[in-house]
Amino acid sequence: MSPTRGYHNYRGRTSKGKIVLAVLLVLIILAALSVIAMQRYIVYDENGRPHLELPQQEPDKPEETPDDLDITIEETKKDPEIRAVQLTETPLTDSAWQERKMSILASSTLAVSRANTVALTVKDASGHVYYDSAAAAAVSASIVQTETSTAAAIAEVNETYPYTIARLACFLDPIAAKADVEGMGLKNTGGYIFYDGNNSNWLDPGKPAARQYLCSMAKELAELGFDEILLTDVSYPTAGKLDKINYGETMKNQNLAAFLEEMEAALADSDVRLSLELPETVIAEGSDNIAGLMLADVAPKVERIYAVATEEQSEALAAEVAAAGENTGFVPEFSADTGSGTAGSYLWLPE
Incomplete structure (x- = not known):
């Protein structure tokens, strides 16, 4: 088929x-x-x-470029390296400063000759104040001790160095404590002024007037042109019949923390740095309950912590400070027996 x-x-x-x-x-x-x-x-x-009726297409608008761009760049406040020499002259005079300035420049000690600033004691543990302080004069006429050229000498110090430090002793202050026992003095349980183991008197950190007295001086120092205020003797007494002290109702560490906060507020309108001197043991151990000091409380409230130490101790102490206050630096206080001052920040103490 x-x-x-x-x-x-x-x-x-x-x-x-x-x-x-x-x-x-x-x-x-x-x-x-x-x-x-x-x-x-x-x-x-x-x-x-x-x-x-088709829609009309709008012409593309050119991008508008503002005539003036307001760009704000926030500067990071760099932490300068401190190579400081502690001045011993109290009160400072013009002639004493001229002599001291030349001795710093001509010093055979490397740590002194390479110094980029000085620390001037403006109030010491005796209670005396070594500049023209209205706050101190208002408490007692015997507090302020100056010479005719002191104001001019301090002004020249601040003009000579781009960065200067004022050393301010705080609560160890027998003159102001006895001048105003009720308002500022640290009392014993019997209601009288307390004497420590060295037969000295203290301001009471728990009394607002005592804290304000010190804050007022800090503001005066900022106006004089100092760049940093180094607070010393920020504590309660650690020697003597401590069980006889009338501490009040507030915890000691809280009173000291309140003081530092008030200091911060007093300096808020200035560029002045706030720093604190502590015993080396407080940094190493983290606290001193008798003194009312806790490193974790005070470190975040200041920009630097100073302590008398050796070069061998410095690295460990700096680590402890950094752990307690993230942005807080450490400056060792050296002398010829404890450090060379050849590197890093330091405060060189008189021999």
């Missing part, structure tokens, strides 16, 4: 009519979609005749 003719030639072919029909169908679909899409642009006039 012979195969059907033409079968293999017809199989798989598509007629031209079907192709044309498919193309027309696609065009009709596209046209319908276009009509649907254009419906929202068809507007009828008052006679009912439709017409097409």
